[in-house]
Amino acid sequence: MKTLKVGIVQHTCDTNRIGNIEKSIKGIEACVRKGAQLVILQELHTDIYFCQVEDVDMFDSAKPIPGEDVEIFSKVAKEQQVVLVSSLFEKRASGLYHNTSVVFEKDGSIAGKYRKMHIPDDPGYYEKFYFTPGDLGFHPIETSVGKLGVLVCWDQWYPEAARLMALAGAEILIYPTAIGWESTDTDDEKERQHTAWEVVQRGHAVANGLPLVSVNRVGCEPDWSGVTKGISFWGQSFVCGPQGEILYRAPVRDEINQVIEIDMQRSESVRRIWPFLRDRRIDAYDEILKRYRD
C-alpha cells in the first residue's frame, strides 16, 4: 500500500447517547464519501466523558464485547466497506470494565481489540475508578489497510507504548483520545498543555519513523457534580508523518470529518536515513523495567 486515506471524526458528545452514535456514524459515512479507507473515532465516542465524576450509574454505559455497541459499529464498517477504529466502554464482567478500542475489518468482523494499558487519574479524569488497566499488552492489529498500532489517550505520553508497537511491526500509530482544558488554567498553561500533548506524540512518530493519527473530542462538557466548571476538550486532532511533520491539524472548537492521505512509503525512506532501530542499546535498557532506579 503506497498511500492510505485516513478519515478523522472529531465531534462533541452530550448525554444523548443515540445522538452521539449518530454523529460518529454520519462522520464515518462522510469520510468514506471522501475516499477514506480507514476511519478513526475519538475516545469513548458514544458518551460524554463520564470520568469527570466517579458515578456508579455511569457503568450502565458499558457494553460487553461482542455486544450492543460492537454490533452497531460492525454494521457501519460493513456497510461502508471501511476499516474502523472505535473506542468503547467495555463491560467484561460485573465490576470489571475496560477502555477498549475495537478495530473492525471492512467486512464488519473484529480485526482485533486493544485495552487501554495506561490509566490516568487526576482531578476531572477519574479513570482509575472506571477502567481496569488493559491486560492484552501492546500488539498492533492486522487489517487489510496495514498493521495498526492502536493505543488510547493516556498511552500517548508513554514512549514505551509507541516503541513496543513499532517493534512489533506497526505501520502507523493511532490514538483515540479525550483531553481538554480545565477552566481555571491560565492561557499560558493551556497553550503549554496542548503543545506538550502534540509534541510528545510527534516525538513518538520521529523516534519510530512512523506516521501517527490522534483523534480528540471537542466541545465543553459540564461537571455534573458541580466541583469544577467542566472540561473544554481541545479538539485539534492531527496527523503527522514519520518525521513528526504535521500533515493536518483540526480546529480547536469545530466538529470535523476530514480525510488525509498519508504516504505510507515515507517510513521506509526515513528509516533508511535515520535507522534508529539499528542502534538501540538493548544490552543497557533493562532498568526501564524498574519503577524507579533507586
Add this chain to the structure above:
Amino acid sequence: MKTLKVGIVQHTCDTNRIGNIEKSIKGIEACVRKGAQLVILQELHTDIYFCQVEDVDMFDSAKPIPGEDVEIFSKVAKEQQVVLVSSLFEKRASGLYHNTSVVFEKDGSIAGKYRKMHIPDDPGYYEKFYFTPGDLGFHPIETSVGKLGVLVCWDQWYPEAARLMALAGAEILIYPTAIGWESTDTDDEKERQHTAWEVVQRGHAVANGLPLVSVNRVGCEPDWSGVTKGISFWGQSFVCGPQGEILYRAPVRDEINQVIEIDMQRSESVRRIWPFLRDRRIDAYDEILKRYRD
C-alpha cells in the same frame, strides 16, 4: 535549588584546534560573566566534525581521560568556578576510542563522565569507525548544581536513554550535539529534519517532566575527501521546560554565548498534574529489551 542559570556555547570549529579550544573557553567565560552556574559545550568542541570522513589520522585528536584536554577544561572550570559539561574525543587505548562527555565540578575535579551509548553511522557521519559504543550505561552525574542527565547527540533520538536518566533521578537532560544539513537535501527536507530533531527532544522533556538543554555546533565544515559538499551545522541550540515549552532557541548561523534561567521547581509541579511515572506498565514493557518483536 530553585533556579538554574545555564550557559550555552554554540560555536564554529575549524582545523585550528587551539583556536577551537579558545572559542570554547571564551564562551565559558562570557557565560560566567552573565551569571551561569552551569555551562554546556557542543559535541566534540575541540575539533572539526572529523566523522565526515573515515581517516585514521583523525585519531591523533583523541586524548586520554585524564589527559591533555581534561586538564585544560578542568582548569577553566576551576578558574571560573562553574560546573562544566564538555564533550571530548577519548583515547582509552590504541584502537579503542569513545565519544565522551566529561563533567567538571566547579573546583575543577571530574564529577563524572558519560560515554556516548548510541553511535550513528550514515553518509557524512561515520561515527562507528571512530567510537566504540559507551560501556558506562545511563547514569546521571551528581554535581553541586544537581543531577545532570548527560547524553550525547545520536542518543537524543532514543526515548529509552532519556527515560533511564529520569528514572535514575536526573533533574535535567543535557545533549551536546553536532548535527546539520547536507547540501543536496531540499529546503522542505531540511525543515523536516531540524523540526524532527527539536520535537523528539522536546518529547523527552514532556515524557519525563524534565527541562532539557541541547547544544549544537554551527557553521559549514567541508568534506575534505570531496565526496559531499560538507555539512552545514544548523545551530539552533535550545532549552525547553518540562512541558517541552521552548525557553530559548539560538540562531541558525551565529556563534552565541547565552545564559538561560531555568525554573527547577517546575518539574515538581508538572509531575503533580501529569504523573506519568506513576502509571508506567513495567509489567508489560519487557519486549523493549528485544531488537525486534518478530
